[in-house]
Amino acid sequence: MSVQVNDLSKKENENNSKKTFKVIDTDVHHDVRSTHDLLPYLSDHWKRYITDYGWKPIKTVPFNQVRKGSKYRADTFAENSPPGSDFDLLKKQLLDENEITYAVLGGWFHEATVANGWFEFAAARASAYNDYTIDKWLSKDKRLLGSITIPRDPVEAVKEIERVGSHPQMVQVMMSVGNFYWGEPQYHPVFEAAHRHGLVIGMHLSADISVSGNDYLRYYVAWRSAHPQAYMNQIISMITNGVFDKFPDLKVALIEGGFEWVPFLMNRMDAAYKGLRQETPWVKRMPSDYFRDNMRFSTQPWHDISAKHLLNIIDMMGTEDMLMFSTDYPHWDFDSPKRTLPPQISKDLQHKILFENARDLYKL
Amino acid sequence: MSVQVNDLSKKENENNSKKTFKVIDTDVHHDVRSTHDLLPYLSDHWKRYITDYGWKPIKTVPFNQVRKGSKYRADTFAENSPPGSDFDLLKKQLLDENEITYAVLGGWFHEATVANGWFEFAAARASAYNDYTIDKWLSKDKRLLGSITIPRDPVEAVKEIERVGSHPQMVQVMMSVGNFYWGEPQYHPVFEAAHRHGLVIGMHLSADISVSGNDYLRYYVAWRSAHPQAYMNQIISMITNGVFDKFPDLKVALIEGGFEWVPFLMNRMDAAYKGLRQETPWVKRMPSDYFRDNMRFSTQPWHDISAKHLLNIIDMMGTEDMLMFSTDYPHWDFDSPKRTLPPQISKDLQHKILFENARDLYKL
Numbered sequence: 007m008s009v010q011v012n013d014l015s016k017k018e019n020e021n022n023s024k025k026t027f028k029v030i031d032t033d034v035h036h037d038v039r040s041t042h043d044l045l046p047y048l049s050d051h052w053k054r055y056i057t058d059y060g061w062k063p064i065k066t067v068p069f070n071q072v073r074k075g076s077k078y079r080a081d082t083f084a085e086n087s088p089p090g091s092d093f094d095l096l097k098k099q100l101l102d103e104n105e106i107t108y109a110v111l112g113g114w115f116h117e118a119t120v121a122n123g124w125f126e127f128a129a130a131r132a133s134a135y136n137d138y139t140i141d142k143w144l145s146k147d148k149r150l151l152g153s154i155t156i157p158r159d160p161v162e163a164v165k166e167i168e169r170v171g172s173h174p175q176m177v178q179v180m181m182s183v184g185n186f187y188w189g190e191p192q193y194h195p196v197f198e199a200a201h202r203h204g205l206v207i208g209m210h211l212s213a214d215i216s217v218s219g220n221d222y223l224r225y226y227v228a229w230r231s232a233h234p235q236a237y238m239n240q241i242i243s244m245i246t247n248g249v250f251d252k253f254p255d256l257k258v259a260l261i262e263g264g265f266e267w268v269p270f271l272m273n274r275m276d277a278a279y280k281g282l283r284q285e286t287p288w289v290k291r292m293p294s295d296y297f298r299d300n301m302r303f304s305t306q307p308w309h310d311i312s313a314k315h316l317l318n319i320i321d322m323m324g325t326e327d328m329l330m331f332s333t334d335y336p337h338w339d340f341d342s343p344k345r346t347l348p349p350q351i352s353k354d355l356q357h358k359i360l361f362e363n364a365r366d367l368y369k370l
Numbered sequence: 371m372s373v374q375v376n377d378l379s380k381k382e383n384e385n386n387s388k389k390t391f392k393v394i395d396t397d398v399h400h401d402v403r404s405t406h407d408l409l410p411y412l413s414d415h416w417k418r419y420i421t422d423y424g425w426k427p428i429k430t431v432p433f434n435q436v437r438k439g440s441k442y443r444a445d446t447f448a449e450n451s452p453p454g455s456d457f458d459l460l461k462k463q464l465l466d467e468n469e470i471t472y473a474v475l476g477g478w479f480h481e482a483t484v485a486n487g488w489f490e491f492a493a494a495r496a497s498a499y500n501d502y503t504i505d506k507w508l509s510k511d512k513r514l515l516g517s518i519t520i521p522r523d524p525v526e527a528v529k530e531i532e533r534v535g536s537h538p539q540m541v542q543v544m545m546s547v548g549n550f551y552w553g554e555p556q557y558h559p560v561f562e563a564a565h566r567h568g569l570v571i572g573m574h575l576s577a578d579i580s581v582s583g584n585d586y587l588r589y590y591v592a593w594r595s596a597h598p599q600a601y602m603n604q605i606i607s608m609i610t611n612g613v614f615d616k617f618p619d620l621k622v623a624l625i626e627g628g629f630e631w632v633p634f635l636m637n638r639m640d641a642a643y644k645g646l647r648q649e650t651p652w653v654k655r656m657p658s659d660y661f662r663d664n665m666r667f668s669t670q671p672w673h674d675i676s677a678k679h680l681l682n683i684i685d686m687m688g689t690e691d692m693l694m695f696s697t698d699y700p701h702w703d704f705d706s707p708k709r710t711l712p713p714q715i716s717k718d719l720q721h722k723i724l725f726e727n728a729r730d731l732y733k734l
Contacts, residue, residue, distance in 0.1 A: 187587065218603040223551065227646040228610040231639045231657075235599045239582040246592040266634040269679075273630060275595045277673035281703060282591040293595075309641035315633075318682040339645060 027357055029343040030364035031109040032304045033210070033261045033332035034100065036143055037090035038115075038135075043142070047134035052127060063117045067213045069226035082336035089336035090114075093146055100335045101149055104343050107361065108370055109335075110151045111143060112261065116182030116212040119158050129162035136170050144175040151368065153180040153208050160192055164199045171203035177368045178206035178259065183236045184215050189243030194252060201253045206367060210261040211236050237263030238271055241301070245275065248288040250296045257367055258301050265303040265329055266311070269322030272297050298325050302367050304332035305359065306341040313350035326355055330364040391721055393707040394728035395473040396668045397574070397625045397696035398464065400507055401454035402479075402499075407506070411498035416491060427481045431577045433590035446700035453700035454478075457510055464699045465513055468707050471725065472734055473699075474515045475507060476574055476625065480546030483522050484576040493526035500534050508539040515732065517544040517572050524556055528563045535567035541732045542570035542623060547600045548579050553607030558616060565617045570731060574625040575600050601627030602635055605665070609639065612652040614660045621731055622665050629667040629693055630675070633686030636661050662689050666731050668696035669723065670705040677714035690719055694728040 038044060041056050041063070048056070055061040082089035082099065090096060100106060118132040132155040139152050152175050156163035163179075170176055179200040181188050188196075188209070200207055211233060216222045218232040237260050250256060275293035283289065311319075320326055331347075333340050347356050364370070402408060405420050405427070412420070419425040446453035446463065454460060464470060482496040496519040503516050516539050520527035527543075534540055543564040545552050552560075552573070564571055575597060580586045582596040601624050614620060639657035647653065675683075684690055695711075697704050711720050728734070 187585075190588070218599065218606075221551075223603065223606060223610070224554070225610050225649050227642045227649050228606045230642045230646070231606045231610075231635070232599075232603055234634075234638070235582065235596075235602065238599065239587065239596055242582075242587060242592045242595045246587070246589050246595075264634070264638065266637060267631055270598075270628070270630040270634060271595070273673045273675065274598070274628065277671065278591045278594045280674075282594070285589050285591050307641065309637045310644075311637060315686055318686065322679055322682065 026105065027343070028107050028361040029105060029331060030361055030368075030370070031100065031104070031106050031333045031335070031343070032259065032330045032364050033306055033334050034096075034109045034111050035090050035114055035334070035336065036096065036111045036139070037088055037113070038138065039087040039091045043138055044131065044134040047137040047141075048130055052130045052134075055127065064121065064214055067226065067229060068222055069229065077338055079336050079338055079340050093143060096335070097147060100333065101147070104333070106149060106343070108149050108151055108364070108368075110153065110177065110208075110364075110368070111139060112153050112180060112208065112210055113139060113155060115155045116180065116184075116210065117214065118155055119180070119182035120184030120212045120214055121158065125157050125159040125162060129157040129159060129166070132157045132162075132166055133169070136166065140170070140173060140175075144173070148175070150175065152176045153178045154205070155180055156196065158184075158186070160196050163196045167196070167199040167203060167205070171199070171205055176205070178208040180208045180210060181240075182212045183209050183240055184212045187243035188240055189245070189247035189249050191247065194249065197249055197253050197256060201256050204369070207256065207258045208261055209237065209240055209258060209263075211263060234264045234267050238267065241271065241297075242275065245293050245296050246286050246289060248286070250300045251288055251290050256300060259304065259330070259367060260301060261304045261332065262306060262334060263303065264307070264309075265305065266309065266319055268297065268303060268328070269319055272323070294324070298323070298328070301328070302330050302363060303328055304330050305346065306332040306334040307339045308341045308346045311348070313348035316348060316351060320355075326358050327363050327366070329359045330367065331360045390469065391707070392471050392725040393469060393695060394725055394732075394734070395464065395468070395470050395697045395699070395707070396623065396694045396728050397670055397698050398460075398473045398475050399454050399478055399698070399700065400460065400475045400503070401452055401477070402502065403451040403455045407455075407502055408495065408498040411501040411505075412494055416494045416498075419491065428485065428578055431590065431593060432586055433593065441702055443700050443702055443704050457507060460699070461511060464697065465511070468697070470513060470707070472513055472515055472728070472732075474517065474541065474572075474728075474732070475503060476517050476544060476572065477503060477519060479519045480544065480548075480574065480576040481578065482519055483544070483546035484548030484578055485522065489521050489523040489526060493521040493523060493530070496521045496526075496530055497533070500530065504534070504537060504539075508537070512539070514539065516540045517542045518569070519544055520560065522548075522550070524560050527560045531560070531563040531567060531569070535563070535569055540569070542572040544572045544574060545604075546576045547573050547604055548576045551607035551611075552604055553609070553611035553613050555611065558613065561613055561617050561620060565620050568733070571620065571622045572625055573601065573604055573622060573627075575627060598628045598631050602631065605635065605661075606639065609657050609660050610650050610653060612650070614664050615652055615654050620664060623668065623694070623731060624665060625668045625696065626670060626698060627667065628671070628673075629669065630673065630683055632661065632667060632692070633683055636687070658688070662687070662692070665692070666694050666727060667692055668694050669710065670696040670698040671703045672705045672710045675712070677712035680712060680715060684719075690722050691727050691730070693723045694731065695724045
């Protein structure tokens with residue numbers, strides 16, 4: 007394949023950057039105002055852990071310093087509610103101001119998925135969070151699409167997919183990326199249930215993971231630099247365990263993990279497969295084929311990258327269908343749909359990244 | 371910068387591929403015939419662990435299957451000696467047949483570096499191995515260059531660098547990549563000692579590392595796909611801990627970790643640094659500057675990669691100085707200097723990768 011850099015004049019660039027594209031935002035973090043928002047959806051037994059026993063979600067990364075203030079965009083704090091928890095503010099700041107056609111909510115409740123032990127309470131929290139999402143978010147705006155939070159226990163995860171997987175605005179099952187490999191056989195029933203319901207698998211890093219093995223790297227800036235490795239390992243695990251051979255139509259959205267490393271991993275895995283495929287005879291195709299057919303990658307956090315280098319990367323991917331725009335609202339490193347993509351790339355490619363690739367993935 | 375693909379006719383390609391370039395091989399694994407080869411260089415106390423107590427190096431990766439037979443090139447087995455342990459055979463198969471000008475020996479005795487606990491014995495083994503390398507290898511052929519094996523204990527590591535660092539054929543200190551981060555402050559004296567002796571730091575993966583955190587991925591093909599992450603994390607650790615600010619002239623050779631991922635990590639770290647540099651104020655330059663000025667990457671295992679994509683990657687690196695050819699003799703995935711680089715790239719660039727970049731790094 008061959009992709010071209012448009013050699014635009016400055017004026018044309020400005021015009022192009024002002025053009026309005028339809029936009030799907032594939033990474034939005036809605037939130038609860040507090041854990042008390044879950045109480046209406048929990049049984050009395052589990053309610054007491056919040057009302058009487060002071061249960062709190064596990065602390066995330068061991069870094070005090072992200073940005074001055076916090077990890078949020080400074081203007082996303084509303085009175086008495088943390089960023090992302092006020093529907094009206096999210097509607098105004100994200101959907102209306104950015105003319106978003108659809109936004110895929112991922113929530114923050116990955117913690118139910120990566121929670122160790124006590125899977126029963128995690129399953130109850132995941133269900134409550136899904137009910138909260140349907141009740142307080144999806145019902146209010148047709149532009150909002152949901153991700154099903156699941157517990158790590160695959161039996162309970164399948165039950166939850168059966169329970170809410172047919173909701174018309176639920177488009178994916180969120181497999182939070184924690185310290186275990188989703189490709190392992192014990193999780194295949196979860197892929198099967200998602201696949202049967204026509205749901206995409208979303209994968210998003212949980213903050214509660216050291217990423218790089220061993221201890222946490224010492225700084226947030228270091229941890230963040232290592233962050234994409236967690237996604238690489240889930241991909242390696244899914245491919246080598248034959249997930250895409252069992253479920254050839256399954257689609258996986260890798261959210262907030264970057265994409266500049268994708269051509270490297272495609273080529274690395276192809277080379278390994280050529281020399282060593284006798285080890286995993288259930289893997290029938292070249293690894294890079296699964297990338298192209300089964301995986302999509304969200305774009306935020308966008309790094310400074312020239313049009314030329316972006317097109318190099320897409321050329322090495324071998325397809326223009328792999329990238330999907332995202333904002334990561336309400337986090338500090340929000341990407342605006344109006345200012346992120348280099349305007350020198352073709353309008354067709356901009357439209358694919360901003361809209362079409364996600365529309366096709368989520369069948370919108 | 372801009373790099374060009376030569377549009378060669380088939381005939382010119384053939385001619386070009388037959389051209390003889392000078393070659394430095396930056397990744398060769400010499401070996402001991404058995405641990406008994408170390409006995410002449412150990413004190414009586416430590417000798418007994420080998421002769422009487424049956425000490426063996428720790429088992430490496432938990433995969434039984436690499437290639438049919440073993441992890442070695444089939445023709446590198448000599449009678450009564452494992453691949454890489456027979457000087458005459460290595461001389462013939464590697465140096466003479468491939469017209470190698472210099473070969474940098476890395477050995478296999480990283481295990482002394484990554485050994486947990488019992489650092490005293492590890493220090494003795496590292497010293498014995500260095501003496502063995504000088505005595506049985508470097509003294510036999512001026513084309514052979516050595517890497518200093520060190521124990522993980524930084525105090526003993528510094529002593530070992532002081533002891534053998536002035537040997538004229540010792541060109542680098544080998545920091546074996548294990549389950550810890552060399553950039554951490556407790557290891558800075560080791561960088562200081564290497565720097566003071568004008569030695570390069572070599573980094574090579576130890577087999578005894580899960581790479582991806584948590585458990586080992588289930589297959590060798592998966593582990594191998596994840597393998598470069600161990601190098602990424604050492605780089606992240608060195609940069610964020612300010613190693614290259616303390617030792618601006620320090621050079622690090624990242625051996626057998628691949629290179630296609632390098633532009634991604636340069637850009638990822640630059641983006642993280644731009645947003646978060648207040649966290650590590652001792653880091654004074656853009657991370658990508660340290661890559662270009664302080665790091666070099668060996669090329670084996672070479673993946674199928676077109677001249678065009680290779681030049682894309684070099685263009686994104688921003689320099690032609692970063693890559694150094696290597697064979698990984700005597701391993702199964704040996705790369706021949708005559709058949710690896712795509713002949714469509716310029717002769718100048720081939721010469722840089724095959725020879726000049728390593729010559730400049732090791733001051734040969």
